[in-house]
Amino acid sequence: MDHASFDDFVASLSTRLLRTPYLLTHDRALAEDLVQTALSKAWFVWGRIEGRPEAYVRRIMVNTYASWWRRRWNGEEATADLPERRPEGHRADDVRVDERTDLWRALERLPKRQRAVVVLRFYEDLSEAETAEIMQCSVGTVKSQASRALAKLRIDPSLRPACDDERDGERDDERDGEHDEERAR
DSSP states (O other), rough: OOHHHHHHHHHHHHHHHHHHHHHHHHHHHHHHHHHHHHHHHHHHHGGGOOOOOOHHHHHHHHHHHHHHHHHHSSSSSOOOOOOOOOOOOGGGOOOOOOOOHHHHHHHSSHHHHHHHHHIIIIIIIOHHHHHHHHHSSSSHHHHHHHHHOOOOOOOHHHTHHHHHHHHHHHHHHHHHHHHHHHHHH
């Protein structure tokens, strides 16, 4: 492949490539940095990339994300500005956080490999084999990481109320069905 094909690749897929790192980082600026870093690394080896260059670039993004994650310091940072106070009479219980935000927070609590598997499999809709190729692991590892991630998401406290409400709704539907059968007799 020549560098003109690289320019075409970037022009046609850069927006699509931005989705994966955004889902991994939930920060547009970091996602753009991750895409830029991956594309700059890919440019140097562009002539040697065989097969699907999109998968190769995604692999670079996932690996770079993992190395950034290892280097990141997760402690507190000092700030001169104090957080805003809530208005009088306004309680935290009164505010219902958007369910998507709950899901983002739950995803952020997953280990990086599990989050990467969830993003690639369920957001990017890649097969287990494609995900394994990008993450440079076996299909069995993808399956086990996905299983563990979904198990953690099922018990995540921020997602529990929605699950409990759905179960209650299903139970109500079942009860209504039983009452309809009794009425029919």
